Amino acid sequence: MSLTYLDAIREAQHDALARDPRVFIYGQDIGKFGGAFKATxxxxxEFPGRVLDAPISEDAMVGVAIGAAIEGARPIVEMQFADFSSVGFNQIVNQAATHFWRxxxxxxxxxxxxxxxxAGSGPFHSQSMESIYAHYPGLIILTPATVEDAYHMLLAAVGCTDPVxxxxxxxxxxxxKADALPDETLPLGKARIxxxxxxxxxxxxxxxxxESIRAAEELAKDGYQIEVVDLRSVKPIxxxxxxxxxxxxxxxxxVGESFPWGGVTAEVIARVxxxxxxxxxxxxxxxxxKDTPIPYHPNLWKAHRPTSPAIVNELRRLLKY
Known part of the structure; x- marks a missing residue:
């Protein structure tokens, strides 16, 4: 039976709860309802008292998790959407990120x-926040691109002593989807070819x-061999x-889906x-x-984000230089 990317995230949380009594999950509607995307x-x-519904306050959610963590717990906080984490921004970057160093x-x-x-999610439910959080020392930023990494990297995140x-x-x-989950994977902070x-x-x-792999497959028809590097981890990189x-x-x-100004892509180019x-x-x-709020209309959304045809066009220009 194949596993989806979401299945892998649910399975990782299940295994984390089963293996470590210090682990608990905290978020809005994650209990009986199972979360906005049914990740819980x-x-x-199966784990009564350890999958807890939170009030509609991301600030309070992260604050509770920080307090529990410094007393020995291993909390997993589910944001309904990445965009909403900005409400808990102070707790994340001023408290969690700095706590060990203070x-x-x-x-x-x-x-x-x-x-x-x-498609259709619009500007409040579609943002990619990894570049913002990567700016702050003390945080680990993970961006799994495969079913296998979604599972193993989430388990590794729970075992990490830094906030992730x-x-x-x-x-x-x-x-x-994937047919099975391998027993081993690359360590956190290691990219994959x-x-x-x-x-x-x-x-x-x-x-x-x-999207990049699809672009590479298209260019292979013309004899070009394009290497695709999956960062897996934005910080460390x-x-x-x-x-x-x-x-x-x-x-x-x-190539990145986040906004261009000061993004992960700019950091990679700076390092190279x-x-x-x-x-x-x-x-x-x-x-x-595009450097604009994310549009609702599916056709505008497709034009707004990088897609394999856009990547092909950029690569053709690069190859001709």
Missing amino acids: KRLAE TNVPCPIVIRLPSGGT IFCEHKFLYYHL ARPGRHATVVAYSAMVH DTDTILASVARTGRLLC TTEGFHLLDAPPQRLNS
């Missing part, structure tokens, strides 16, 4: 952010990995794997130009969503 479906019945007491919380766009922002992409919840190549490197993460790929290909395109300028045969490029 049936967990409240007190020498760890703050091991996981905050799950259903991220990215889906777990950016799971809503578009992948039902669109992505999702597709090998030699003519150009695409660095992507989350749902954009799959695996600069060594990125540089090694650029050394093989000489060309770099960074600073540490690997001599490896480049062409100016590095980036492709992000």
Whole structure:
């Protein structure tokens, strides 16, 4: 039986609860209702008193989790949408991120952010917040792009002593499936070569990995071999794997669904130009969503975010340089 990306997240939470009595889950409507996307479906019945409904206050949710974590618990906080985490921003960046550095007491919380766009979701339910949180020291930012990583990286996040922002992409919840979950995976902070190549490197993460692979498959019809690097983790970021790929290909395109200004793609290009300028045969490029609020209409949304045809066009320009 195949597992979806959402199944993997639910299974990881189940296993975390089963293995460690310190783990509990806290969020809005996650108990009997099972959460906005059913990521905690049936967990409240199996683990009574450990899958807890929260008030409609993201600020309070994160505050409770921080208090529990510094007293020895391992809380998982579910935000209904990544966008809503901004209500708890103070608690996340001023309390959780800094706590260990102020007190020498760890703050091991996981905050799950259903991220990215889906057709018709509009500006309040489609944002990608990873670049914002990556700006702050003390936070780990994970962006799994596969079913396997959704499972293993969430379990690893629960075991981490640092606060973790777990950016799971809503578009992948039902669109992505796997036949089984492997026993082992790459460690946190290690990127993955999702597709090998030699003519150009695409660095992507989350749902954009799959758009990039489709673009690479299209260009393969013309004889181009495009290497796709799946970051997996935005912070820490695996600069060594990125540089090694650029050394093989000489060309770099960074793709992200978040807004372009000050994003992950800009950070990747900054690192490559600073540490690997001599490896480049062409100016590095980036492709992000448009620098506007995210539109409701499905056709406008498709034009707003990077898609495989847009990635193909950018790569063709890069390859011709």
